[in-house]
Amino acid sequence: MKYDRVYNFSAGPAMMPEPVLEEIRDEMLNYRGSGMSVMEMSHRSAVFQQIVDEAEADLRELMNIPDNYEVLFIQGGATLQFAAIPWNLMKNGKAVYIETGAWSKKAIQEAKKYGEVIVAASSADKNYSYIPDCSDLDIPEDADYVYICENETIHGVTWQTLPNTKGHILVSDQSSMFLSQPCNVSDYGMIYAGVQKNVGPAGMVVAIIRKDLIREDLDPKMPIYMRYDIQRDNGSMYNTPNCWAIYCCGKVFKYLKSIGGLEAMHKINVEKAKVIYDFLDSSEMFKGTVEPEFRSLMNIPFVTESAELDAEVVKATKAAGYDNLKGHKSVGGLRASVYNAMPKEGAEALVGFLKEFEANYGK
Numbered sequence: 001m002k003y004d005r006v007y008n009f010s011a012g013p014a015m016m017p018e019p020v021l022e023e024i025r026d027e028m029l030n031y032r033g034s035g036m037s038v039m040e041m042s043h044r045s046a047v048f049q050q051i052v053d054e055a056e057a058d059l060r061e062l063m064n065i066p067d068n069y070e071v072l073f074i075q076g077g078a079t080l081q082f083a084a085i086p087w088n089l090m091k092n093g094k095a096v097y098i099e100t101g102a103w104s105k106k107a108i109q110e111a112k113k114y115g116e117v118i119v120a121a122s123s124a125d126k127n128y129s130y131i132p133d134c135s136d137l138d139i140p141e142d143a144d145y146v147y148i149c150e151n152e153t154i155h156g157v158t159w160q161t162l163p164n165t166k167g168h169i170l171v172s173d174q175s176s177m178f179l180s181q182p183c184n185v186s187d188y189g190m191i192y193a194g195v196q197k198n199v200g201p202a203g204m205v206v207a208i209i210r211k212d213l214i215r216e217d218l219d220p221k222m223p224i225y226m227r228y229d230i231q232r233d234n235g236s237m238y239n240t241p242n243c244w245a246i247y248c249c250g251k252v253f254k255y256l257k258s259i260g261g262l263e264a265m266h267k268i269n270v271e272k273a274k275v276i277y278d279f280l281d282s283s284e285m286f287k288g289t290v291e292p293e294f295r296s297l298m299n300i301p302f303v304t305e306s307a308e309l310d311a312e313v314v315k316a317t318k319a320a321g322y323d324n325l326k327g328h329k330s331v332g333g334l335r336a337s338v339y340n341a342m343p344k345e346g347a348e349a350l351v352g353f354l355k356e357f358e359a360n361y362g363k
């Protein structure tokens with residue numbers, strides 16, 4: 001591989017497209033004749049304002065975001081939004097959450113501090129290896145929203161059909177699938193994503209919120225930074241934003257446009273994940289942990305027959321240049337995260353290695 005890089009299967013922070021890293025490198029010391037690096041630039045400068053404006057415009061184009069949605073770049077991870085969402089969106093103090101894995105569970109725990117949380121469906125009974133049927137949920141009339149984590153990064157399950165919210169707004173954590181496939185924004189009240197999984201460097205969330213849901217009659221004790229109305233009124237620059245992340249994400253948005261947008265990206269992601277799933281389905285030694293119809297295209301957990309062998313495989317893959325394949329501690333086993341920036345060759349190379357490992361094992 002060029003630059004001696006490894007195939008990095010990390011769940012996040014994760015790989016970024018190499019052409020983007022090269023562009024960032026080339027602009028590192030002097031951004032387009034400004035005489036300074038983007039890291040050194042005032043966020044109030046015209047040159048930086050253009051970076052933000054272009055990032056938003058490119059994202060709007062990529063996702064076809066309707067005009068009645070606000071796009072916000074907010075510092076902090078998705079974890080901060082676990083609190084910001086109920087605080088901003090709970091008007092009646094009640095919301096429905098669907099529990100499908102570690103990240104929705106954390107969101108539930110945080111939301112409970114602010115209001116009544118109704119867990120209308122859960123897949124905890126089978127260690128979050130499927131998405132429960134959400135076609136006919138019991139949703140109270142006065143629930144403020146229905147919340148899902150659309151791709152569970154740790155458990156590797158993904159929603160194929162969105163829940164029937166019965167007219168309530170849908171809030172979705174898309175952190176580990178953001179921009180991996182086309183998305184009909186109008187199906188949601190709010191979409192948000194920590195960018196370090198599928199887009200750029202850590203430290204920022206992109207939030208896409210229907211304008212009429214942004215309230216001003218909020219708890220006066222609420223930290224001002226967390227208020228969506230304040231972020232909106234200040235163009236995501238009430239205070240110093242994560243300038244660097246906005247810049248890098250903007251580059252990734254342009255890159256995705258250049259390769260044909262989200263349809264093209266999705267096609268690549270489907271082919272890439274298939275390489276690994278086909279292998280898992282045919283292997284005697286390795287098997288996937290998720291029910292096939294709910295398998296994530298981004299995060300692929302798998303196991304061998306024992307924790308000892310899992311650890312041995314992780315060690316062998318690392319030595320061979322396939323990094324970060326250890327599964328999350330709550331699930332064990334292995335996990336290959338194959339986000340947008342992982343080339344299909346990376347998935348093929350990994351499968352080649354695992355096949356050989358299996359063939360030679362015990363010989």
Ligand SMILES: *Cc1c(COP(=O)(O)O)cnc(C)c1O
Binds near residue numbers: 149152176197203
């Ligand atoms: C990583 C992740 C989070 C947490 O993101 P932080 O930026 O670390 O707060 C939340 N939700 C999902 C789906 C994630 O993958």
